[in-house]
Amino acid sequence: MIIGDIFSGRVGISDLTIDGTREDLTEGVAERVRRFGVAFVPNWLTGSTLTSFQDEFGEAFSAVEGREVEPLTSTGKDVAEHYGQTRTGLHLKYHHGEMLQKALPRTREIFAQEWMASVATSFLGKPCTLHRHLVLCDDFKPRDEIMPYHYDEVGTLKFLVYLDDVDRENGAFHAIPGTSSSTRRLRESEWLRCDDVEKIRTNVIESFSQEAIHAVYGQYKSFLLSRAIAFEAPAGSLLVFDTDTIHRAGTLAEGKRCRVVRASSYRGYWP
C-alpha cells in the first residue's frame, strides 16, 4: 500500500478533442461536454468560410468606429448592450433574430448549423434557447490575464471560435475539466446568498479561501490549477463548454491580438 500517494486521473487535451468532420460530431461533442465540461474541435472552420467569418468581424467593428463605447460597471462586470469596453479591448454584442441576421449574415449561417442545436438540446434539455446572443471580442491591450479563472453567473453552454492563431501569449482559453458539477453548487449557493449579479463571487481562485475551495472541489487551489488545460490552436478552432467548468482567457502579451466569437445558449426560454 502506498500511503499518502496521489492518484490523479488527469485529463489531457486529447481526451477533449474531436475531429470536426466526423459524422458523430454531435454525440462526440455532447459526450465530452457532459463528461469533462469542454470539447475541442481544432480547425473547425477553414479556407473561404474562415476568411469570410474574419472579414465580417472586421466589417462589424469598422461600422461602429467612432461611436460611444459602453463602459464596464464599477465592479468590472461587462453588461454592455451592444458596443462595449472590456478590460483588454472592445466587444460587440448581437441579440439573436433580426439584429444578427441583418448585421452578420455569414456569421449567423455558421452558427445556424443543425448539429449545434442538437448539442444544445442534448446538453441543456428542452426548452433551451440556442445562441441567444453572439459576442465579437477584440482583445489588444496587454494584460497578465484577460479574464481570471471563473464561472459565469448564469450557467450556459458556449460555442467559442478563435479568429486568430492562439497560443499562450495571446489569450488562450483555459479550462479545468471535471469541475462543473461542483461549480454548479457553488454558483447556486452564491445566488441564494445574495441574489444580486453584481455581488456574486465568480472568480473562484481569487475570491474563495483554500478551505472553501477544498470543501467544494475536494482539492486545494494549486492542485486544481495544475489540472488546467490551455487551448493553443489555429484560427477557426472551436471550443464548446459548460460555463460551470472553471475557465479563463489567458495572457495577452505586448503587441499581441486575440479575436474570438462566442455564442451563448441557455436553459429554458430567453426572449
Ligand SMILES: O=C(O)CCC(=O)C(=O)O
Ligand atoms: O474568451 C475567453 O477565452 C473566455 C471567455 C469566457 O469567459 C466566456 O465566454 O465565458
Ligand SMILES: [Fe+2]
Ligand atoms: Fe466565462
